Amino acid sequence: MFSEIIAKMLENPPRESINLVVKVNPEKLNFISMVVDGHGRIALPRTRSGKKGILDFLASPDYIDDLYLILKDLKENHDPTLEIIGDLGENWLEAVI
Numbered sequence: 215m216f217s218e219i220i221a222k223m224l225e226n227p228p229r230e231s232i233n234l235v236v237k238v239n240p241e242k243l244n245f246i247s248m249v250v251d252g253h254g255r256i257a258l259p260r261t262r263s264g265k266k267g268i269l270d271f272l273a274s275p276d277y278i279d280d281l282y283l284i285l286k287d288l289k290e291n292h293d294p295t296l297e298i299i300g301d302l303g304e305n306w307l308e309a310v311i
Contacts, residue, residue: 232273235300236285240267242293250284257281267295270302 234257238246247259247269257273273281289296 230275232275232278233302234271234273234281234298235262235302236269236271237295237297237299238267238269239293239295240265242296243267243269246288246293246296249288250281253280253284256284268299 236246243261243264247261250257250259250271256277257271260270260272262268262270271281285296285298
């Protein structure tokens with residue numbers, strides 16, 4: 215079975231997540247999505263609007279600092295138009311619209 219430590223962790227799983235909405239140059243959207251996705255488990259990218267260049271990144275609070283570092287590097291080196299336009303947090307109704 216599970217060790218006591220793992221069993222206790224499973225009793226209280228983390229409930230929060232962070233859902234950043236990011237606007238990018240539509241021509242760079244796929245590249246940016248793939249870079250974030252390629253870092254594995256940092257965030258789950260989802261295209262909200264390809265024509266407008268809107269992406270969602272669903273991230274665990276444990277990895278949000280890493281996601282911000284990746285986005286900062288992408289802005290500085292690949293897409294100066296990249297900007298975070300919102301944080302939907304736990305508002306799943308808005309997140310799926």
